[in-house]
């Protein structure tokens with residue numbers, strides 16, 4: 001009912017607006033005296049140093065935050081990381097060795113495949129760590145260690161605030177691992193913590209931009225296909241952008257690694273096709289800009305989500321959304337917001353049941 005939605009039209013919108021608080025609540029208990037302290041991790045420095053591989057296992061959106069984490073664990077902490085969807089991991093007889101850490105990510109903590117993957121990992125002797133939102137859920141109870149995301153109850157089927165808080169748990173873990181393993185300097189850690197603390201206000205600012213995005217979204221209510229492209233972390237986030245749009249608006253959307261586009265999907269780009277490019281990684285700007293040029297020359301309309309200062313993009317993209325400055329590892333949590341708002345407003349304009357999309361369940365507890 002209306003009261004439960006706190007004046008918002010949908011739970012999804014309400015939950016998007018709860019993100020600054022959810023992110024703050026997830027970060028704050030783990031930041032103390034300028035350090036990352038994850039008490040519930042209960043791992044000694046020696047154990048952290050002896051991690052050989054990280055396997056990240058999850059379903060749906062949670063697996064996309066896992067993709068983000070993969071890039072960060074590898075680049076920041078120099079630990080090889082692999083991502084599997086749980087329904088694949090559990091049936092492929094995964095090779096797990098001593099020193100392998102399996103991270104299961106789940107909002108509900110009850111997803112059947114993720115739970116089965118956790119049991120498989122335990123059976124094979126891996127250390128298991130769950131990033132879970134629902135306290136006392138099956139995955140939280142069975143994993144060796146649990147880091148809770150403090151997003152609070154999420155009602156809308158399409159996840160928003162749980163996704164944001166999963167990113168925070170991953171950022172904290174990566175910093176902790178990197179610090180112990182000596183792959184970042186103390187100064188870099190200080191800077192990252194300062195940037196983490198700024199995220200809630202920055203998310204708030206991006207949410208305040210909703211009217212612009214709504215206007216833009218209204219132009220795409222009749223779209224047939226939308227493509228999301230990016231490289232590295234931005235590719236991982238593109239997958240979430242595409243999933244959000246298809247889940248709630250029923251418009252076909254696909255995410256592509258920007259450099260892979262010309263090996264397939266570009267044949268589907270026609271006059272007026274919307275291509276959403278995410279470019280937050282400075283080292284890859286030029287590469288992705290040339291991909292935008294490729295689709296534009298086939299008639300695409302290009303929307304870009306990029307960082308403040310990358311005004312160069314205006315020469316190529318038709319519509320640009322800037323996110324405020326942050327550490328290169330944390331941009332996903334900001335670029336996410338316009339993608340959520342876009343999907344939401346397209347779905348609203350199409351008259352879709354945003355909170356309860358057809359055929360989808362909030363938590364899939366059967367195989």
Ligand code: G6P
Nearest residue numbers: 059060061062106107108111361
């Ligand atoms: C369902 C939901 C998705 C969610 C996935 C994993 O398919 O519709 O939004 O990402 O399950 O759920 P979990 O609770 O494990 O994060």
